[in-house]
Amino acid sequence: MTPILYRATFMHTPRNAFQDADALRVQEDGGLLVDGGTIVESGNFSSLRAMHPAARVTELRGGVLLPGFIDTHVHFPQVRIIGGLGRPLLDWLEHVTLPEEARLQDNVYARAVARDFLHGLRCNGTTTALVFGSHFKGAMEVFFEEAAGSGLRTVAGQVVSDRMLRPELHTTPERAYTEGRALIERWHGVGRARYAVTPRFSLSASEGVLDACAALMNDFPDVHFTSHINENVAEVQTVQGLFPGSLDYLDTYERAGLMGRRGVLAHSVHTTDRELGQMAAHRCSAAHCPCSNSALGSGLFPLKRHLNAGVHVALGTDVGGGTGFSMLKEGLQAYFMQQLQADAGVPLSPTHLLYLATRAGAEALDLHDQLGDFSVGKAFDAVWLCPPEGSTLDAILNHASSPSETLAALFANGTQADVAQVWVGGDEVYARSGNTASHQPGKQPPVLAS
Ligand code: GUN
Ligand code: ZN
Numbered sequence: 001m002t003p004i005l006y007r008a009t010f011m012h013t014p015r016n017a018f019q020d021a022d023a024l025r026v027q028e029d030g031g032l033l034v035d036g037g038t039i040v041e042s043g044n045f046s047s048l049r050a051m052h053p054a055a056r057v058t059e060l061r062g063g064v065l066l067p068g069f070i071d072t073h074v075h076f077p078q079v080r081i082i083g084g085l086g087r088p089l090l091d092w093l094e095h096v097t098l099p100e101e102a103r104l105q106d107n108v109y110a111r112a113v114a115r116d117f118l119h120g121l122r123c124n125g126t127t128t129a130l131v132f133g134s135h136f137k138g139a140m141e142v143f144f145e146e147a148a149g150s151g152l153r154t155v156a157g158q159v160v161s162d163r164m165l166r167p168e169l170h171t172t173p174e175r176a177y178t179e180g181r182a183l184i185e186r187w188h189g190v191g192r193a194r195y196a197v198t199p200r201f202s203l204s205a206s207e208g209v210l211d212a213c214a215a216l217m218n219d220f221p222d223v224h225f226t227s228h229i230n231e232n233v234a235e236v237q238t239v240q241g242l243f244p245g246s247l248d249y250l251d252t253y254e255r256a257g258l259m260g261r262r263g264v265l266a267h268s269v270h271t272t273d274r275e276l277g278q279m280a281a282h283r284c285s286a287a288h289c290p291c292s293n294s295a296l297g298s299g300l301f302p303l304k305r306h307l308n309a310g311v312h313v314a315l316g317t318d319v320g321g322g323t324g325f326s327m328l329k330e331g332l333q334a335y336f337m338q339q340l341q342a343d344a345g346v347p348l349s350p351t352h353l354l355y356l357a358t359r360a361g362a363e364a365l366d367l368h369d370q371l372g373d374f375s376v377g378k379a380f381d382a383v384w385l386c387p388p389e390g391s392t393l394d395a396i397l398n399h400a401s402s403p404s405e406t407l408a409a410l411f412a413n414g415t416q417a418d419v420a421q422v423w424v425g426g427d428e429v430y431a432r433s434g435n436t437a438s439h440q441p442g443k444q445p446p447v448l449a450s
Pocket of ligand 2: 321
């Protein structure tokens with residue numbers, strides 16, 4: 001196949017922005033040469049053009065090309081209940097979420113929800129997601145089928161629980177193992193799908209179910225693990241009561257042997273110093289979900305304590321506790337919530353936000369050798385943000401005087417409406433109708449000179 005040379009102003013963070021103050025890479029009027037879905041060369045457009053006269057050129061003039069967003073915590077069955085405001089976690093689960101999740105027993109309904117969900121991801125520029133699934137195996141089969149058709153990268157798993165939800169959502173340790181095993185054998189590593197062993201949280205998963213999860217991870221060592229931790233004070237107290245022999249919330253997962261490099265724990269708002277030390281030792285990650293933490297009143301995420309302890313942090317929308325699929329909005333909310341913590345907060349720069357929304361997610365999923373930035377050898381997973389002409393964001397970008405200003409404006413003002421085109425592994429998975437690259441031939445890139 002003929003290689004494609006994408007011409008765009010692009011930005012990415014090939015390094016950890018919390019460890020390297022100079023992590024942002026910017027290429028004005030850049031070129032990314034993509035062959036078979038992989039970036040094979042990167043640099044200045046005209047030099048690449050001269051070196052590869054046979055390459056097909058795709059002009060992405062105007063706006064900015066970013067690596068596809070990576071959402072490390074998002075619930076597939078909850079897309080239709082986004083916006084259930086005004087309740088704390090346990091009340092919200094009982095009255096808003098679990099009744100909807102029970103409806104996914106019907107595979108026809110589950111398929112329609114899966115389509116809504118996957119569309120929500122891709123039209124917001126998310127190319128990879130760690131997806132909290134359904135309690136029903138049938139709904140997970142349907143989900144993986146639809147995900148394969150969508151072209152997105154998903155790391156997803158059947159959610160398992162055996163208490164305190166509602167009877168139709170409960171399983172047994174034996175079923176948790178056999179259904180999980182069948183799903184892993186069918187879907188893990190097939191196309192762009194991967195599997196994550198997913199007990200809902202220790203509140204709803206007995207030691208028997210946690211042990212069944214550990215057995216799956218033992219039998220399939222390269223699958224991922226995800227769950228919730230320390231989100232809400234009442235939840236933490238309930239877990240303490242259910243596991244009187246455990247040191248803390250993390251210990252309930254540790255004792256079962258569930259923690260490791262491919263573990264992602266969502267929320268981690270009320271986490272103790274012991275837990276942070278252990279999370280760092282396991283090299284697992286925290287998925288920070290600031291919109292959800294605000295909407296459900298869960299609390300202020302202690303980012304500084306996580307970073308000081310050496311815990312890796314990525315970003316998740318937590319749809320439907322969160323307020324939508326936009327990783328731009330999520331990044332902005334992360335920024336807000338750190339600003340509100342005075343000395344305890346981490347002042348997040350636009351570079352931090354880009355890193356959190358992209359490369360940090362790839363690192364959390366242990367996929368950073370393949371995804372997360374535009375380095376040569378990585379998959380061409382990308383989102384072209386190009387605001388409609390005449391929009392406020394268009395006006396701001398046209399007057400931005402540095403890459404940092406441009407990036408800040410994208411996070412402060414960008415929405416789904418600004419997502420013009422999205423690729424995964426070089427395949428287009430979304431194009432805004434009537435407004436793709438070829439429709440904006442005369443549009444100039446924003447000024448990026450510092
Ligand atoms: N804890 C257990 N289940 C859930 C859920 O669906 N959403 C959130 N935010 N927290 C949870
Ligand atoms: Zn969640």
